[in-house]
Amino acid sequence: MASRTVLEREQTWTIAQIAEEFAITHRAVRHYEELGLISPERRGTIRVYHRRDRTRLALILRGKRLGFPLEEIRTIIDLYDAPRGRRSQLEYVLAQIDERRADLEARRRDLDEALAELDTFEARCRADLKA
Template structure:
C-alpha cells in the first residue's frame, strides 16, 4: 500500500497552513482523493507540494510550477522535468541579474538626486542667511 497523508499531516510536515494546501488544490496543482469530506493526499501530491514551495521560494509563478508538476514522471527518471527546471532556473537567474543592474542604476540616480537636493538646500539656506 502506498503512503498517504491527511491535509494536517502535510501541513505539519512541510510547515505550511492547511489553507495554503487547499489554495493549491483549488488552483489545480494538487488532486487528492476524497473519502467523504476527508482529503487523502498521495506521495505524488507531497512531491508536487514540495515543488510548489521550492518554486515559490525562487520566484516561479504558479503557472511555471504547474508546468513542472505536469512534467513529473518518476518512471522516466524525470529527465524532461529536470531539463525544464534547469531552463527555468537559468531564466530566473538572468531576470535577477537584470534586476540587480536596474537596482544599481536606480541607486546611482537616487544618489545624484539626493546630492542635487542637498546642494540646492544648502544654497537656499545660505541665500536666506545673507
C-alpha cells in the first residue's frame, strides 16, 4: 500500500491530459498558470502537472461554476494550501460562502419569477390560439 501512495504522488500529467480531464482548452490551463493559480513544473518547454496542480485546477473550476471571481478563488485556494485551523481563515471562507449563497439564492428567485412570467405568457398565447 505504501508503494501505491508513492506512485500516486509521483504521477504527473501533461497539459493535454489535464485539459482533457477537465474539459477545458490548453489556453485556459495556460491562463491559470499565467495568473499564478497553478504552477506546473517546467522540464525544458514541457509543462509537467502534479497532483497539487490538478487539485488546484479542480478548485478553480468549481469556484468558477459557483460564480466566484478569480481573485476570490485565488484567496480561497491560498487558504486551502495554508495550515489548517486558523480561525480568521475559516471565518473568511465562511463569509465568502455566505455571500455566494445569498447571491445564488437571489438569482434563483429571479429565475423562478421569470419562469412563472413565461408560464403565464405561454398560457395566454395558447388561449389566444384556441380563441
